[in-house]
Amino acid sequence: MKEVYIMLTQVGTLVSKSIKLYTKAKYNHASIGADPSLRVFYSFARRVRYFPIIGGFITEVVNEGMFKYYPQTECAIYAIKVSDAVYERVCEILEMYKRNSGKYHYNLMALLGILINRPFTHEYKCTCAEFVARVLHQAGIYTFHKPFCFVRPDELQAIPGISLVYEGRMINLDTRKAG
Numbered sequence: 001m002k003e004v005y006i007m008l009t010q011v012g013t014l015v016s017k018s019i020k021l022y023t024k025a026k027y028n029h030a031s032i033g034a035d036p037s038l039r040v041f042y043s044f045a046r047r048v049r050y051f052p053i054i055g056g057f058i059t060e061v062v063n064e065g066m067f068k069y070y071p072q073t074e075c076a077i078y079a080i081k082v083s084d085a086v087y088e089r090v091c092e093i094l095e096m097y098k099r100n101s102g103k104y105h106y107n108l109m110a111l112l113g114i115l116i117n118r119p120f121t122h123e124y125k126c127t128c129a130e131f132v133a134r135v136l137h138q139a140g141i142y143t144f145h146k147p148f149c150f151v152r153p154d155e156l157q158a159i160p161g162i163s164l165v166y167e168g169r170m171i172n173l174d175t176r177k178a179g
Helices: 014-023 084-099 108-116 128-138 153-158
Strands: 002-010 029-033 040-048 051-061 074-082 162-169
Touching: 002 084, 002 153, 029 084, 029 128, 029 153, 040 084, 040 128, 051 084, 074 084, 074 153, 084 128, 128 153, 153 162
Parallel strands: none
Antiparallel strands: 002 029, 002 074, 029 040, 040 051, 074 162
16 A cells, blocks of 8 residues: 645745635645655646746645745645555656646636636646546546536545645655655
8 A cells, every 4th residue: 555645735825815815724725746755746836936827737845946935834734545556547647747747737717617606627727626636536546526626625635535644834844754
């Protein structure tokens, strides 16, 4: 058995604070990873620090990149135990996104769709939680019973069999040694 990890965060950007005002959720960003050291995760988010409109598939490293500029970032990391075959499938899916990262963009219309209860989906566009939901579905781990674009980060912690590994400030996270 291996583990797949979901990281939920609340960064201090204006966009994340605005989303929090609407959702009232503790965490409003989701990432997924398979790194046992809990350092590398993948998501859909802004690609340019000062310009949130330009977004897409990104690699997130704990306490680096955007997180480096917001050291008080609150996070929760959850683990889901999976078979070796499912773990390999997750790694393959993530690798496919990495290889083709340039064609993936952030699904801004999905945010509007949530407000008006209309799904806006696109093969090459995702929100952060939509991406995590897609990977979980494609790997055969879990399927939400609604359009992926309607999945919110705070719903990911309710997946059956998920367990909390860490909760607190990201800067205090002691990443594990792989192995």
